[in-house]
Amino acid sequence: MKQLLQIITALMLVIGLMSSNVLIAKDKKDKEEGYKFTPKIQLETCSVKDQGSSGTCWSYATSSFIEAELIRLGKGKHDISEMFFVRKAYPQKAIKYIRYQGLSNFSEGGQAHDVTNVIREFGMVPESVYRGLNYGFTYHKHGEMVSVLTGILDSSIKKKSNFTGKSLDVFSAALDIYLGEVPEKFIYMGKEYTPKTFADSMNFNSDDYVEFTSYSCYPFNEKIDLEIPDNWSRDLYYNIELNDLMGIINYAFENGYSVNWDGDVSESGFSHKNGVAVVPEDDPKEMEDSERLKWESLSEKEQKEMLFDFSKPRKEKNVTQEVRQEAFDKFKTTDDHLMHLTGTGVDQNGTLYYHTKNSWAEDSNKFGGSLYMSEAFIKLKTVAIQVHKDAIPQELKDKLGIK
Numbered sequence: 001m002k003q004l005l006q007i008i009t010a011l012m013l014v015i016g017l018m019s020s021n022v023l024i025a026k027d028k029k030d031k032e033e034g035y036k037f038t039p040k041i042q043l044e045t046c047s048v049k050d051q052g053s054s055g056t057c058w059s060y061a062t063s064s065f066i067e068a069e070l071i072r073l074g075k076g077k078h079d080i081s082e083m084f085f086v087r088k089a090y091p092q093k094a095i096k097y098i099r100y101q102g103l104s105n106f107s108e109g110g111q112a113h114d115v116t117n118v119i120r121e122f123g124m125v126p127e128s129v130y131r132g133l134n135y136g137f138t139y140h141k142h143g144e145m146v147s148v149l150t151g152i153l154d155s156s157i158k159k160k161s162n163f164t165g166k167s168l169d170v171f172s173a174a175l176d177i178y179l180g181e182v183p184e185k186f187i188y189m190g191k192e193y194t195p196k197t198f199a200d201s202m203n204f205n206s207d208d209y210v211e212f213t214s215y216s217c218y219p220f221n222e223k224i225d226l227e228i229p230d231n232w233s234r235d236l237y238y239n240i241e242l243n244d245l246m247g248i249i250n251y252a253f254e255n256g257y258s259v260n261w262d263g264d265v266s267e268s269g270f271s272h273k274n275g276v277a278v279v280p281e282d283d284p285k286e287m288e289d290s291e292r293l294k295w296e297s298l299s300e301k302e303q304k305e306m307l308f309d310f311s312k313p314r315k316e317k318n319v320t321q322e323v324r325q326e327a328f329d330k331f332k333t334t335d336d337h338l339m340h341l342t343g344t345g346v347d348q349n350g351t352l353y354y355h356t357k358n359s360w361a362e363d364s365n366k367f368g369g370s371l372y373m374s375e376a377f378i379k380l381k382t383v384a385i386q387v388h389k390d391a392i393p394q395e396l397k398d399k400l401g402i403k
Contacts (some may be wrong), residue, residue: 033311033312033348034274034310034311034312035274035275035276035310035312035313035347035348035372036347036348037345037346037347037353037372038345038346038347039343039344039345039355040343040344040345040346041253041254041343041344041345042342042343042345042355043068043072043253043256043257043258043342043343044068044071045064045067045068045071045258045340045342045357046064046067046068046071046077046078046079047079047362048357048358048359048361048362048368048369048370049063049064049082049359049361050139050140050359050360050361050362050364051082051140051359051360052137052139052140052141053139053140053141053142053143054108054140054141054142055107055108055109055142056082056083056086056108056110056140056142057337057338057339057359058109058110058111058112058114058115058230058262058338059082059083059085059086059089059110059114059115060082060338060359061112061260061261061262061338061339061340061359062085062112062114062115062116062260062338062386063080063081063082063085063115064340064357064359065112065258065259065260065340065386066080066115066119066124066204067079067080068258068340068342069204069258069388070202070204072256072257073202073203073204075202075203078126078202079126079127079128080124080125080126080127081124081125081126081127081129081130081131081132082127082132083130083131083132083133083140083179084118084124084125084129084130084132084182084195085114085115085118085119085124086132086179087130087132087175087179087182088118088121088122088182089110089114089115089117089118090149090171090175091168091171091172091175092117092233093106093110093232093233094106094149094153094168094171095168096232096233097153098153098156098157098167098168101157102153102154102157104232105229105230105232106149106150106153106232107146107229107230108142108146109229109230109335110230110232111211111230111231111233111235111262111338111384112209112211112260112262112338112384112386113211113233113235113386114233116206116209116386117206117233117235119199119204119206120206120207122195122196123194123195123196123197123198123199123200124195124198124199124202124204125182125183125186125193125195125198126188126198128188129183129186129188130180130182130183131180132179132180133179133180134176134177134178134179134180135177135178142178144178145174145175145178145179148174148178149171149174149175152167152170152171152174153167153171155167156168182195186198208388208389208390209386209387209388209389210238210386210387210388210389210392210402211235211237211238211384211385211386212237212238212239212240212245212248212384212385212386212387213226213237213238213239213240213245213383213384213385214239214240214241214242214244214245214321214324214382215239215324215325215328216321216322216325217325217328217329218239219239220239220240220241221238221239221240221399221400222238222239223236223237223238223239224236224237224238224239226239226383226384228334228335228383229335230335231335237384238400238402240396240400241321242319242320242321242324242379244396245382245385246375246378246379247393247396248385248387248391248392248393248396249341249354249378249385250344251391251392251393252387252388252391253341253343253344255390255391257387257388257390257391258340258341258342258343259340259341259354259385259386259387259391260338260340260341260385260386260387261338261339261340261341261356261378261382261385262335262337262338262382262383262384262385262386263333263335263336263337263338263339263378263381263382263383263384264332264333264334264335264336264337264381264383265277265336265337265339265381266334266336267279267377267381268280269314269377270373270377270381271310271371272358272360272364272365272371273365274310274365274371275365275366275367275370275371275372276310276353276371276372276373276374277356277371277372277373277374277377277381278313278314278316278373278374278376278377279316279317279319279374279376279377279380279381280309280314280315280316280317281314281315281316281317313347313348313349313351316351316374316376316377317376317380318376319376319379319380323380324379324380327380327381333380333381333383334383335383335384339356339357339358339359340356340357341354341355341356341357341373342355342356342357342370343355345372347372351374351375352374352375353372353373353374353375354372354373354374354375354378355370355371355372356370356371356372356373357369357370358370358371389402389403
């Protein structure tokens, strides 16, 4: 009898160890699993660039978008100068700042239309012609330049009745000192161009590109002034319902067009390092007051585990037009970054994501500087998009009167 009990005890010990090992292995697998993406649509683009220590994502995203458009238009691959657009946009921003007596936004930020507006008026140039690095650095760093530019403008505004207008000449000279002078003519691939003739040779027409947003605080299906700080030029956007906004994005990819994206990346569910952006149900920034009280009752360790758990796909928030609007009204969604949507894919659960080309350098994560943003994230955190007019479903074009 004693021997039988010893055998049973030994068997129970073995079974216990096996069960423990299975749980450990499962836990290890869950932690190592991560997000597994299967690409569905991947449009051809140029390489990922690095905006460095500069707030010029608007130019980088839109330049990438234009590069993809040139490929689609059969013009081949061209590395377009982001700093040319920055150099040409700043004087326009300065004039607005002076006219508003320092009360309009003057910062490094901007919008997608700032680039297409520059192309319409001044053209564009290749990166090899204008790098915008004239201050001894190998990467972009604009802090000092912006401080100098702001000082010039603020000083001239204080003069008021003694204002001579010469400060804008000084402003332009300072830009040339930091970014370099823009050449009137240049040689590219054996041909001579001006910025305007180069843009013309690419068959790029700024008037073919349209911007959209989706907020219920504005009338739907009308052009509106999107009230965000970086819309310093007060350009107009078509305000459409969320379903139509998502419809444009999906229609664009189905028909070979990419999408220029403006939105919020300040969320705990956005992880460039992990190459993913989601809207988890337990994101404290998106919680209601009652949910936040529960969140605050958790230990710091539990909070961190919830915030930074990218070990596997997470259940996401159901995003509606109302949820979008509330996030916008409460500044949970703010305009802080532009990126280039270049394709679609699904995770291991079949959830739809959008392949996104960032401008934080190719070696900024293990995905070559790109990431996948979930459908829920796009629904909630998109402030605006820019697309070619032919990337818009015909029914919506007819409704909006877009030719």
